[in-house]
Amino acid sequence: MSVLVIAEHDQASIKGAARAAISAALQIGGDVHVLVAGHECAAAAGAAARIAGVAKVLHTDSPDYAHPLAEQLTALVMNLARDYSHVLAGATALGKNFMPRVAAELDVAQVSDITAVVAPDTFVRPIYAGNALATVKALDAIKVVTVRGAAFDPARDGGATAPVEAVPAGPAAEGVRFVGQSLTQSARPELTAARVIVSGGRGMGSGENFHLLDALADKLGAAVGASRAAVDAGYAPNDYQVGQTGKIVAPELYIAVGISGAIQHLAGMKDSKLIVAINKDPEAPIFGVADYGLAADLFEAVPQLTAAL
Amino acid sequence: MKALIAVKRVIDFNLKARVKSDGSGVELSGVKMSMNPFDEIAVEEAVRLKEAGVVTEVVAVSIGVAACQETLRTALALGADRAVLVETASELEPLHVAKLLKAVADKEQPQLVFLGKQAIDDDAGQTGQMLAALLRWPQATFASKVAVANGGVEVTREVDGGLETLALKLPAVVTVDLRLNEPRYVTLPNIMKAKKKPLENIAAATLGVDLAPRTQVLKVSEPAARAGGVKVADVAALLDKLKNEAKVI
Secondary structure, three states: OEEEEEOOEOOOOEOHHHHHHHHHHHHHOOEEEEEEEEOOOHHHHHHHHOEOOOOEEEEEEOHHHOOOOHHHHHHHHHOOHHHOOEEEEEOOHHHHHHHHHHHHHHOOOEEEEEOEEEEOOEEEEEEHHHOEEEEEEEOOOOEEEEEOHHHOOOOOEOOOOOOEEEOOOOOOOOOEEEEEEEEOOOOOOOHHHOOEEEEEOHHHOOHHHHHHHHHHHHHHOOEEEEOHHHHHOOOOOHHHEEOOOOEOOOOOEEEEEOOOOOHHHHHHHOOOOEEEEEEOOOOOHHHHOOOEEEEOOHHHHHHHHHHHO | OEEEEEOOEEEOOOOOOOEOOOOOOEOOOOOOEEEOHHHHHHHHHHHHHHHOOOOOEEEEEEEEOOOHHHHHHHHHHHOOOEEEEEEOOOOOOHHHHHHHHHHHHHHHOOOEEEEEOOOOOOOOOOHHHHHHHHHOOOEEEEEEEEEEEOOEEEEEEEEOOEEEEEEEEOOEEEEEOHHHOOOOOOOHHHHHHHHHOOEEEEEHHHHOOOOOOOEEEEEEEOOOOOOOOEEEOOHHHHHHHHHHHOOOO
């Protein structure tokens, strides 16, 4: 048995979601190999080699992989995948994009967004916005699995360094090319890696009011999130979205401001260690999951809280 | 050009799914079923492209039991021109659905296939990408903007940390995200019109796709309930709790 983990990275370091996927791979057992495909990403390959339990790093370097397309990553992974019993990646925008393509080319099922490894072929995954947990056994010879980052502790560096083997790049993608990107510039931590998250909902009332949360987040060193309702209303960009169809987070402290607590939102944050809710409606469902609830006008409470920190 | 849209019948998004007491699955009998919300966005996008004169025909396809006809009628009421039901009572996994959709795409020869980025029942998020792989077409997932021009399509995608733009040659598969558009409401006259639009029924068995299960659900259980905590009186009391009880700040 051997597991191939396709690791997401920023060319220099391995992302938290990939470290979580490596943790899941180590729970599955067997040799764990990590593929680092990128452009001038030797540092990231080196970082992967230092993670405890990694037996080998496969390093592919090509300008084509500066912004890897699903088609390119799939072609590269297909050059390797048949030597493994499992192919894993984080359930991030990147992993969600290319992994089903790999599964289809292998003609196997994918098990999406697992939160636990029960046995090498059996996994737990949330369905129906986390209102149910399915224990799923994968019957195909090769198991293709994406891993929920918030559900596994990130694999840590160990004392040893695994060998790094160069792997040739796969074919260039046909019929699709990268045009550009616009990433949110922020000095704040990433949502999925933040220790503290301050999230706003429809109760914020406007995009301008949403900036009230920035001041609080800055005091706490927190990331800023949003409910789908707030994104829908145009108060916050979509990459802020926490919930069933956005990001799944589990920070130490989650402060929900003006969020009623729709099941789609709870699906994305209810595994947070401590939840604080501030909402003027004392009957809001969010109070049913909050450790500390403050039924108050957020436009008074948030500035007070910010000033007191 | 023709656009194909795949629509799924799922538990209505306003309802909370309840796990069956025997742990075999989620209770669906007597539960309101609707079109997967992301698929409504897919239909809307295709219909808008038709209204803009880019697309000439919008074909909606659904796969599953006979009741999926209702979902297809909704797609027709939203503006699709005709519908195809691939009927089967089999338990379907995303790979099965992708293979059946490929069979429909082979027959219909669309230039664009739109799907929701995920269905809100199994939350798998696989079908569009699998379909693209099987067709060997380029894909753009999580679309927040779609512009068709010069024999191709430029798609802006929602990615972690922001947006990414890809240029794809046609034919291509696009899965749609929340902000792509706001689907129109179904009006009564359009519901009446939809009843007269053609709906073709194809037995899945005639498409030559192996529907043997690739996964086995051993059990479905309720997640551990999170106990609600306490209400605090004011900001000072909240701060005190955070500092001295939870010790998180």
